Amino acid sequence: MVDGAPASTLENPLPLGVVLAGGGSRRFGTEKSLFPLSGQPMAAWVLDALRPWTSGQVLIASSPLAAKTLGVPSRSDLTPGLGPLGGLQTALEWAGEMGHERVMALACDLPMVTPELIGRILDEWPHGVHAIVPESPGPLGYEPLCAGYEVAGLPLLEAAIRAGGRSMESGLEALGALRVPRDRLGTEEEVRIAFTNVNDRKRAREVEKMLRAGVSRWGGGS
Numbered sequence: 635m636v637d638g639a640p641a642s643t644l645e646n647p648l649p650l651g652v653v654l655a656g657g658g659s660r661r662f663g664t665e666k667s668l669f670p671l672s673g674q675p676m677a678a679w680v681l682d683a684l685r686p687w688t689s690g691q692v693l694i695a696s697s698p699l700a701a702k703t704l705g706v707p708s709r710s711d712l713t714p715g716l717g718p719l720g721g722l723q724t725a726l727e728w729a730g731e732m733g734h735e736r737v738m739a740l741a742c743d744l745p746m747v748t749p750e751l752i753g754r755i756l757d758e759w760p761h762g763v764h765a766i767v768p769e770s771p772g773p774l775g776y777e778p779l780c781a782g783y784e785v786a787g788l789p790l791l792e793a794a795i796r797a798g799g800r801s802m803e804s805g806l807e808a809l810g811a812l813r814v815p816r817d818r819l820g821t822e823e824e825v826r827i828a829f830t831n832v833n834d835r836k837r838a839r840e841v842e843k844m845l846r847a848g849v850s851r852w853g854g855g856s
Contacts, residue, residue: 648734
């Protein structure tokens with residue numbers, strides 16, 4: 635564990651920004667979070683999206699290399715083998731230690747997500763809702779790895795894990811997640827681009843070309 639973030643007993647009104655980085659990737663042959671994308675590591679784009687809306691940013695990763703490269707505190711999963719669900723569990727516990735009530739979690743392979751999109755998700759988040767997740771054109775129809783989670787929901791999440799839950803879908807069900815309709819997030823094209831999942835080198839090259847060609851990560855619609 636690499637843990638450079640101070641604990642706090644004071645309530646922090648802003649979410650903790652959490653990058654879910656996992657570990658190595660067979661498709662990339664290296665740590666996915668550090669794969670170079672238009673001049674900086676992929677996860678650096680994600681950190682840039684989180685910074686305007688969060689008070690502090692941390693990394694959930696199995697290796698200290700990403701944290702050292704990106705210059706942010708890091709922890710490995712409390713419960714190995716759970717994938718992103720274990721990362722979320724770790725993030726919520728860490729956020730509670732730091733005095734945060736909420737986290738805004740974003741996967742390292744969603745570099746096209748923008749601060750504008752993060753802001754729109756947070757704007758739709760009522761107090762007392764344990765999780766808020768944006769709808770998307772992806773295979774699930776929503777994006778659990780670009781979503782907000784309340785620290786108060788941690789006991790429900792851990793109960794789901796003890797009951798055998800291993801997927802983010804099971805976690806969202808346990809938390810009673812609220813979905814944000816796509817039309818509240820932006821235009822169809824904006825949302826499609828924002829949720830581009832860079833899951834292999836081919837997709838990384840496509841995103842690289844988009845960025846170098848000046849394709850905006852956000853269309854500017856309000």
